[in-house]
Amino acid sequence: MDKDAAAPLATREAARAHKARRSATDLLIDVVLVAFSCVMVLPLILLVANAFKSPAELLAWPPTLIPIQPTLENFRAVLSDTPLMRWIFNSLVFSVLSTLSILATSAITGYILAKFPSKIMTVIFAVMLATAIVPFEVYMIPLYFQVQGLGLLNSVWGLLVGYLVMSFGIFLIRQNVIQTIPDELLEAARIDGAGEWWIFLKVVLPLLRSALGALGVLAFFQSWTVFAWPMIVTTTRESYTVEIGLALFQTGYTVDLGRLSAASAVVLIPSIIFFVFLRRNFVKGIASTGLKD
Amino acid sequence: MLHRRLWLFAALAILPTLAIFAWVRLFPIVETLRLSLHKWDILSRNKPFIGLANFQELMGDRLFREALLNTSIIAFGVLIVTIPLALVLAALIHHRTGSRFGPFNESAIFVPHIVSLVPAAMAWKWIFDAQLGPLNALLGVFGIPAQAWLFDPVWSIVCIIILCSWQALGYAVLIYIVGFRSLPESVFEAAKLDGATGRQAFWHVAVPMLKPITLYVSVVTLISAFNVYAQALVLASDSQGAPGRQVRVLVLDMIENSFRNYRVGYAASEAVVLLVIVLSLTLIQFGLLREKGRR
Incomplete structure (x- = not known):
């Protein structure tokens, strides 16, 4: 590659210079990336910091990252002003139930679609994929009237109706079954006289554990952060999810920044901790959405 | 006999999901299409069929046109901000695979994508706030006069684009990183042998290969x-509750028409417009992919 390969000393010099330049570039890239990453999380960090500040400190410039005199006053005020705990409870119940339903339906349906191939199954799968393209917002109004007809408005059950199944989850599990579970394994179990339900529960499910883990995290955060659907389904203060509660709370006239930040922090901190622990599951689940094609 | 038993199991096991699916997905989708051709005000029993009249009215509806325009500007704005930025960030992160800061960078860029929308939006609202916001304070240091970002017709849309891009970026970066990892190493080695610099390899090798x-x-x-x-x-709305400038978007217009003006059929026709946009985008994607495959 190098023209001056004949002169070992010069080559070594050049190589060293090259290496130095390279590590300098790498250092620069690290600095840029870390700086950018800090900017990305800065709004969230400032929000959490604001939650612990007194009204006077909130106005300070530049904004302090770590409150000088941290106070819990904002949290106390928010908890007495709003049924925040109730909202969090609603969100939690809704998210857990939705996750369980999505895991159950995806696991069994994904398995059947993968291992019992036939024309009908192909058609079912195609229809599911086609509906997956349609955004929830497109059909949420008729769905609202279905929920109303059942008398489930303003309840967690009404919320749940919208998030019982997830086309992507079925797709994900189907792919996983195809990739990780050989037909021979199922045949062997059948020859041993195992029943189909037993095979699904004792052979298939354990092998899908990591895929279901990734899907579970995705499903939980999907319903934890959903907005438009609870916005129309819940209209009483007691039935709000935390997202709706916060969004409407912030339009009140007596609300100040400290309290808003405190309420937001109560919602943000657990989900960020959750994320830090389950980062791998997350990345796996989301990354697999990109491998559709 | 065994065969029959298997199929019975399959049918029984898939049936509950199919029923739920038909009930909460297929039915409402079909119902949206049907309602868009009807006039229905929630209260009255009969829903007269009015053909395409809803769509005709939409064409002349000033509020709907505003919503469609705003939504399109926001969507393409987010696209233009997010994709190039995500590509460059993913390339840099991939280049520094194994770096001490890797996990921190990936998490920090990804976190905005998963945190709850409303608290995150509130953080940005405070940043953009005319009186209290750090953005104005920061610009003030450079002698740039304060702006009421969220009240200005143009800036308020820019603010939404910034907020949405901040959220969308993490996902795009993640998918690009997966893409970079799947590129064969040999291609880059070949480029290097041909004397391509890192930047040339990025532009002429990685970017074209990552097109799908x-x-x-x-x-x-x-x-x-x-x-x-x-x-x-x-x-x-600003943090003191004063009504700010409402940037009208499609979903908002839809919900208002349905639940404030009690015009469900009309709202359904808006939903159909949204559906048509989404379907066209998806079809364009498939079309371009196939075209690429043929070559």
């Missing part, structure tokens, strides 16, 4: 940005 991924991420980003709603709602 770019296409996929673009369509996903566009579609989710076309459904923007919470962001516009939260940014619209």
Whole structure:
């Protein structure tokens, strides 16, 4: 590659210079990336910091990252002003139930679609994929009237109706079954006289554990952060999810920044901790959405 | 006999999901299409069929046209900000694989994508706030006069684009990183042997090879940005409750027409417009991918 390969000393010099330049570039890239990453999380960090500040400190410039005199006053005020705990409870119940339903339906349906191939199954799968393209917002109004007809408005059950199944989850599990579970394994179990339900529960499910883990995290955060659907389904203060509660709370006239930040922090901190622990599951689940094609 | 038993199991096991699916997905989708051709005000029993009259009215509806325009500007704005930035960031992160800061960078860029929308939007609302916001304070240091960002017709849309891009970026970066990892190492070695610099390899080797991924991420980003709603709602009113400038977006207009003006059929026709946009984007994606495959 190098023209001056004949002169070992010069080559070594050049190589060293090259290496130095390279590590300098790498250092620069690290600095840029870390700086950018800090900017990305800065709004969230400032929000959490604001939650612990007194009204006077909130106005300070530049904004302090770590409150000088941290106070819990904002949290106390928010908890007495709003049924925040109730909202969090609603969100939690809704998210857990939705996750369980999505895991159950995806696991069994994904398995059947993968291992019992036939024309009908192909058609079912195609229809599911086609509906997956349609955004929830497109059909949420008729769905609202279905929920109303059942008398489930303003309840967690009404919320749940919208998030019982997830086309992507079925797709994900189907792919996983195809990739990780050989037909021979199922045949062997059948020859041993195992029943189909037993095979699904004792052979298939354990092998899908990591895929279901990734899907579970995705499903939980999907319903934890959903907005438009609870916005129309819940209209009483007691039935709000935390997202709706916060969004409407912030339009009140007596609300100040400290309290808003405190309420937001109560919602943000657990989900960020959750994320830090389950980062791998997350990345796996989301990354697999990109491998559709 | 065994065969029959297997199929019976399959049918029984898949049936509950199919029923739920038909009930909460297929039926409402078909119902949306049907309602869009009817006039229904919630209260009255009969829903007269009025053909395409809803769509005709939409064409002349000033509020709907405003919503469609705003939503399109936001969606393409998010696309233009997110995709190039995500590509460069993913390339840099991939280049520094194994770096001490790798996990921190990936998490920090990804976290905005998963945190709850409303608290995150509130953080940005405070940043953009005319009186209390750090943005104005920061600009003031450089002698740039304070702006009421969220009240200005142009800036308020820019603010929504910034907020949505901040959220969408993590997903795009993640998918690009997966893409970079799947590129064969040999191609880059060949480029290097031919004397290509890192930057040339990026532009002339990686970017063309990542085209399907770019296409996929673009369509996903566009579609989710076309459904923007919470962001516009939260940014619209300022923290003291004074009504800010409402940036009208499609989903908001739809919900208002349905639940405030009691015009469900009309709202359904708006939903159909949204559906047509999303379907066209998806078809364009498939079309471009196939064209690429043929070559």
